[in-house]
Amino acid sequence: MTTTLCLAQRRSRARARDAGRRGRRGRIILELVLVLPIFLMLMLAIMQFGFYFARTQQIALAARVGAEEASQTASLPAAGAVPDNILDVIDRQLRNSQMHYCRVRLEHNAGGSQVVLSSPTSGACDCGPSDTLTSPPPDKYVRVTVCVPKTDVLPGCLGSLGLTFGCGDTVSATTVFRYEIGL
Numbered sequence: 001m002t003t004t005l006c007l008a009q010r011r012s013r014a015r016a017r018d019a020g021r022r023g024r025r026g027r028i029i030l031e032l033v034l035v036l037p038i039f040l041m042l043m044l045a046i047m048q049f050g051f052y053f054a055r056t057q058q059i060a061l062a063a064r065v066g067a068e069e070a071s072q073t074a075s076l077p078a079a080g081a082v083p084d085n086i087l088d089v090i091d092r093q094l095r096n097s098q099m100h101y102c103r104v105r106l107e108h109n110a111g112g113s114q115v116v117l118s119s120p121t122s123g124a125c126d127c128g129p130s131d132t133l134t135s136p137p138p139d140k141y142v143r144v145t146v147c148v149p150k151t152d153v154l155p156g157c158l159g160s161l162g163l164t165f166g167c168g169d170t171v172s173a174t175t176v177f178r179y180e181i182g183l
Contacts, residue, residue, distance in 0.1 A: 048154060055097055055153045059146055060173040062093040066104065067144040071177040076110045076142070082119045090146055099152040102170060105145040110179050125149065125170055140179035147172040 069089045070076065077083065082104050090104055102125030106117040125147055150169045 052154055055099065055148075056171055056173070058094065058097040058099065059148050059153070059171055060175070062090045062101070063144050063146040063173040063175040065093050066090040066106075066146060067142055067175040067177040070106055070108065070142040070144055071180050074181055076106075076108050076115070076179075077117065078111050078115050080117065082106045082117045086144070087119055090144075094146075094148065099148050101146050102149050103145075103147040105147075107143040107145075108141065108179060110140050110142070110181070141176055142179050143174060143176045145172055145174040 066086050066089055069086050070083075073083060073085065083106075086106065087101075087104055090101060094100055101119070103121045104119040108115055108117075147170045150171055153171045
């Protein structure tokens with residue numbers, strides 16, 4: 001009789017344990033269902049801002065490469081458009097990151113007076129400094145501003161969730177180099 005009572009107690013304890021496990025399993029699944037979408041949105045947001053940061057660095061590098069090319073160009077024009085050799089260098093740098101510029105602006109004082117040159121724009125592209133340097137360097141200088149549409153910079157990871165961040169804007173970077181020819 002005591003053995004049947006012990007077996008009955010063991011079975012009832014085992015049933016209670018199994019019921020507790022099933023209840024815990026249900027709570028874990030419910031928590032996962034509630035937390036997983038928020039966690040995925042957070043991870044996608046982190047990825048999107050990581051892409052944004054990396055691509056803005058690529059734009060800054062393109063401006064630097066363009067300014068370096070401009071500083072070593074023998075004769076910079078006093079009017080007109082940005083020379084093709086500078087545009088080619090910038091375009092090659094941006095194509096490595098699957099981006100393209102919408103405007104390149106070149107400011108220099110190689111001829112003695114300040115000159116501002118601009119590339120033809122692709123689409124609506126209003127960016128970069130619209131004024132000349134207020135305190136230019138003491139030597140001759142070149143300043144290159146590269147503008148890229150924000151749709152090229154942000155990959156749209158959160159677009160499937162209906163979240164976009166200023167897709168109509170542009171991102172720009174500016175670099176100033178000393179003009180090295182004729183010094």
